């Protein structure tokens with residue numbers, strides 16, 4: 001069970017939250033210009049890093065607000081919690097210094 | 105003059121008729137709550153028909169200030185409660201609040217709270233919505249009340265952390281509910297109406313060991 005530090009409510013059990021997938025997936029500037037492959041990648045293709053991963057969470061049974069979180073997918077260490085729209089913070093050096101397939 | 109008096113009387117008769125047919129979400133558990141309560145240990149009762157109003161407005165805006173002047177303030181952070189008299193405002197989110205007032209504050213009983221808030225909102229960005237039927241209220245009291253809640257709530261309910269006069273949206277018995285500590289040994293639990301039966305029975309079950317004779 002993760003203890004997630006909600007930026008509004010403080011630390012709460014993981015069961016109070018819902019996961020929103022990878023953060024920082026930009027909506028295309030001109031969606032009509034995308035071909036099928038690009039659409040598929042926008043909708044379904046996500047990074048799967050071993051190590052720090054920026055993801056979206058919503059505190060469903062608390063303040064009902066979305067936020068971003070930087071979580072280590074190996075150690076489950078929560079490295080940062082930051083507002084949606086803010087740039088991804090630098091990730092701390094973790095157990096997986098050079099994760100295979102990680103986004104650089 | 106006589107006409108006014110007549111229409112007043114008929115409006116009241118209407119209200120009385122409506123009150124006779126309304127049913128609270130846990131009314132069928134009234135007897136079970138009484139039977140499962142033990143005075144001086146832990147007691148559970150439904151406090152039905154409280155006036156609940158959903159209010160949304162961004163902090164620091166003129167709209168929020170106008171709404172705050174009606175309610176007696178708006179809470180600024182998680183857990184905080186503001187209000188005046190019998191009106192309490194619970195913090196649900198950075199721009200979302202729940203106004204809790206006695207049943208008599210509801211417009212169907214001649215109250216004017218929602219109208220006052222709606223005129224304070226005026227054209228401002230936000231909302232004032234009557235949510236009275238959205239939730240019901242349980243009152244759990246007694247020296248064992250905290251132990252009962254601790255069976256199904258992951259918040260730290262120890263009095264050094266959880267102070268009387270604060271309220272949190274959280275999970276109790278695996279369902280979302282608002283937990284409001286009204287006194288050192290008294291709590292209000294506000295589940296949504298459709299969860300009232302489940303949570304009422306869950307609380308009764310959690311109370312059973314304290315309300316039963318001690319096993320030697």
Ligand SMILES: [Zn+2]
Pocket residue numbers: 006007008009010059062063064065
């Ligand atoms: Zn929260």
